[in-house]
Amino acid sequence: MTINVRMAAVIQKITNNQKEFVSEGSNIKDLIQNIEKEFPGFKNHILTDSNEVHQFLNIYVNDEDIRFLSNLETAIKDGDVISFLPALAGGSF
């Protein structure tokens, strides 16, 4: 199964500056584990110590936010594009 991974420009340093690459996995959790094997430290940038996605890190399956699917258990299939990008956010205080 081939999963296409796209990293937003601002966090490509955690994948050795690779913007797009292929990996494997049947769901997002598997995918993250497999990317971790290729890029050690990746997981720590994506997940908290309690294995939840960092609050301001967005993961999309094609154009769908995994928070509106099944989060880390979201099933993925051959040819899907998974995008990782940090939220651009802020506030008045």
Add this chain to the structure above:
Amino acid sequence: MLLKIEKKFKDFIINHAKKTMPNEACGIIHSINAVPTSIYEVTNIAHSPYRYEMDGIEQLNLEKKREKNGEDLFAIYHSHVATKAEPSPTDVRMAFFPPGNFKTDPMFDSIYYILISLEHTEADVRFFKIEKGPIVKEIDVLFN
């Protein structure tokens, strides 16, 4: 350092901020060779007067557009509806990834952070750089 920016970009930001009241507005400016070329409103999915979060898909699509057009990310802007046009502690924290990780370089080390305040009758638009530390530096801008 004096940055020269076409006034139409300032006008765009002010119009966007005013029409998004009472909530914060946000958007992105692209450039070629450090000269702004295009500006885009981005949906604030927080829909809040106190905070903003750019729509991720719109962010991704703009990143693809930059790649296609050979553009760079020049600046991100957002409004403060009732506070000064200065990066708040939250703005500074969110400039790093993970947020508040000041031991690393900020997510963007070469872009401008544009703040617009609607606190007073006349809108105030100011440019900043946020660097490791964190260090916040205001940039003088001439709109022409």
